[in-house]
Amino acid sequence: MYQVYVRSFQDSDGDGIGDLAGVRARLPYLKRLGVDGVWLNPFYASPQHDHGYDVADYCAVDPRYGTLADFDDLVEDCRLLGLRLILDVVPNHCSSEHPWFRAALAGGGERELFHFAEGRGERGEVPPNNWRAMFGGPAWSRIREADGSEGPWYLHLFTPEQPDLNWRHPAVAAEFERVLRFWLDRGVDGFRIDVAAGLFKHPDLPDSPDPEADERTRDSVNPLAWNQPEVHGVWRQWRAVCEEYTARDGRERLLVGEASVPTPAEQAAYVRPDELHQAFFFHLLHAPWDAAHFHRVIDEAVRDIAATGSTVTWVLNNHDQVRTTTRFAGADALSGPARARAAALLMLALPGAAYLYQGEELGLPEVVDLPDEVITDPIFHRTGSRVGIRDGCRIPLPWSGLEAPFGFSPQGAKDPWLPQPPHFAAHTAERALADTGSAWHLYREALHLRRVLPQFADGGLRWLDTPPGVLAFVRGDGLLCAVNFGDGPALAPVDRDPLLASGPCPSGVLPAGTAAWWIHDGSELF
Template identity: 35%
Template sequence: MMNGYVRQWWKEAVVYQIYPRSFQDSNGDGIGDLPGITSRLDYLKELGVDVLWLSPHYDSPNADNGYDIRDYRKVMHEFGTMQDFDDLLAGVKSRGMRLIVDLVANHTSDEHAWFVESRKSKENAFRDYYLWRPGKVGPAGELLPPNNFGSAFSGSAWTLDPVTGEYYLHLFAQKQPDLNWDNPQVREEVYDLMRFWLDKGVNGFRMDVIPFISKDAAFPDVLPHESQVHINANGPHLHEYLREMNDRVLSHYDCMTVGEAHGITIEDTPQLVDERRHELNMIFNFDTVRLNRDGRNWRQWSLPELKAIYARQDVALGKHSWNTIFLANHDNPRLVSAFGDDSPEFRVPSAKLLATMLLTLKGTPYLYQGDEIGMTNHPFQSIEEYEDIEAKNAWKHDVLTGRESADHYLANLGKVSRDHARTPMQWDSSANAGFTTASKPWLAVNPNFQGINAAQAVADPNSVYRYTQRLLALRQSTRAFVYGDYEDLAPGHPSLFLYARTLGDERYVIALNFSRERVALPESVATGRVALSNLEGTLSELKGWEARIVLA
């Protein structure tokens, strides 16, 4: 125990997310792969992260970049072979790191053997593996979907299958039919594939849209005042199934679990992560990373809003629950472009400031590939340059139907698109940033790669990479940043984020200036020994985008 918390390795770890398609291509086909990741493990070990999170590597037709799985026990052929996975896992472990993989168990690909069988007839043995319903008759005698659920990727969440004349549910793309978790055979299939990967040696799972697994079998319409996402995330048997999963699988391994939890409020988080409930270790709450969003549209956000979320999390999650700290991943724009200042003058200091915050707040930090060198959003200009199914479907649904102008849609997409995070990792200043020897990578490299790349960052002692490395070392040696109490010292300040992390007699004050202007510090925090800072300054004030950690 420490400060009332049960000590766990995953609480003390820092996780680094790898998007395999965009990390490193080893065979010149323009697509990142597992041997490419293995070749870069020393870079990650030197950075100082503890756990690597591998986004989906399974066999997939790639309707949604691997989140539509055709075979859970097979590696995607573009990424390599099972031997390549085993080599990667061995390389991770030999360097003293751990590996977690994605568990995508709400839905499969429509090319999965289960669904191929399920759609053949209503009597098929696999029919009940998915959610099939008859349509309903509309006012003009037309056939309508079973209810008014919308897909996260535009349009209805139901597709009529002509073979049997019934609709199947897909909360995401048409090629991602939802599994029927009320069928105990489906649950056992999922538990068995989890055992397969855990027995292979992986250290846990990031669980894709895991709160969506339980549905109200009656499928009533979403009413105007209701949120479909909230309904999807609070099905009638969710906690029953998670406890069963824990009992049948997770409790038998020393592993970590983190659930992607759209629709779960901060206040409801302990229902999934309180260790006395035996469900998950932690979840991703999206109130912070989507603070700059109003639905699919970009919105201006304020620092007091961000601080208020962290304060709510601290209150809601007691000594028996654990938090995640993140502001970027494969589904969101680049960290420094979304929450920092990606101008030439302030990109580096603001990237360092954000790293300072992520690695000193209360919870397990998650870093996304490329953020350790300050990669930025890509300057996409046309819809043809995007690859993301969400962007392309929304273009068809909103722009081609006249609901939204092309200019407005593209301007907004330039700020919020998932493709910003998926552009190839910028390794050096050679062609295609050293990501691939192919003439054309699967997604365009950001044209700023000659000035922003890993080789340059590793060689520069003042780079974002080297600063993050020092931060990681400081966090690893400072338990106050893991188990210490959290106190916001200036919740209403418009540009200063000042907070303390206290463990016993050890107290650190973290001072962050989220603006380009110099800001005076309160006398109460302008003293102490500076443990780390991103700029040279005076104790009485912070320069623009200055970050400082002070041992008070």
């Protein structure tokens, strides 16, 4: 699956912001790359305090991105090209401009649909508990009543513009079932679920022994706010809805969760046979460039998650993380691109599903030198710190040409919503397609081989004994993958040219920062 961050993919109307018509125009590019489907980040009606993850209307297209007619055209084109289409759904919280929350602020019964609570202290001036928000600051904001008096507080685990919904109220579950059916009826193939380990909070909302954990890690760590057992009932209900649609036409609908939990064993609970089909395995995404670390997290995933009957869902990049080209760079910055290519080839050799993030096939680096005045990430504006900000991986894609906007917008358009650096000229899709040695061609060939080689049909892997710093495993009855995490060349597992390699790979040698595939016939190994 290929993740499209709509805002940064392709601008069709010249306003500097990507849109649904732009996605539709670039579908042939994705088909040529060889992906099976597309995941769209939120494009719903939103005030854009967190670029669409603050949803004001879950069944409307934000005018910045187009119309429902544009969406229907996109669905039709995906169907014609044989591409699956899944949407991002955001059930943990909504926008402070959602009709429910506006009614709640006005004093209506809708307050029961959120987490409103009286404050502590003599005048209720202290928040109801000590939780901190993941994006910085207290996780509670106090409202002012219509008569001007100070009112209760409401919970927001991200920003004040994203109030958390109260999933213990049956109206919330009913509303989201309506939302799912609205989009399923329009032909989508499933949903990526934002904050899938969220939704339910400890019913007593007690103080946390480590209240700053989420803020410190930028992750869902507070055990009182995340990963509550009741959430699994929601995924069973959603799975039943998807299976109802599948029973009608035989086309499977997919649920994939952003379930950031402490261990693979805990994540396995989300992909039991009657819950989510897939859940992103973030332990690989967070792994440093280290053979032992990669070995351990892959082992844990195959052991714990595959044992449920689900597929492991691998990912190395997404819209919230520093790109691998930059993340894997060592003391020598030039090592980053080679390691990113090697990691991609490793991921695409593993049993399970793989999700790619737009631009990784172009070898895009993280943009780390954005001026303060152009940064849009609410993390920066709430904390004043650049730690954990996400704009650097969300820069609009470079498609063609030698200068901005690099084909992202039509001629004479407004500047892209985030500035593209001049060095993006070396990473345009136009240039990548013309260079058979580019990362784009490596991804395309790897995706093709995943589809046609029978060895990939086998769901397991067998590790090989290897020299220090090298990982190697065999898939099925003969697809061998080896990766050199070391700083110098290593002996290749077989003394012949590889079927596919992430970089130059002489026969019998596996250079540093290189991954390669061979068809193994049972002969010599190392």
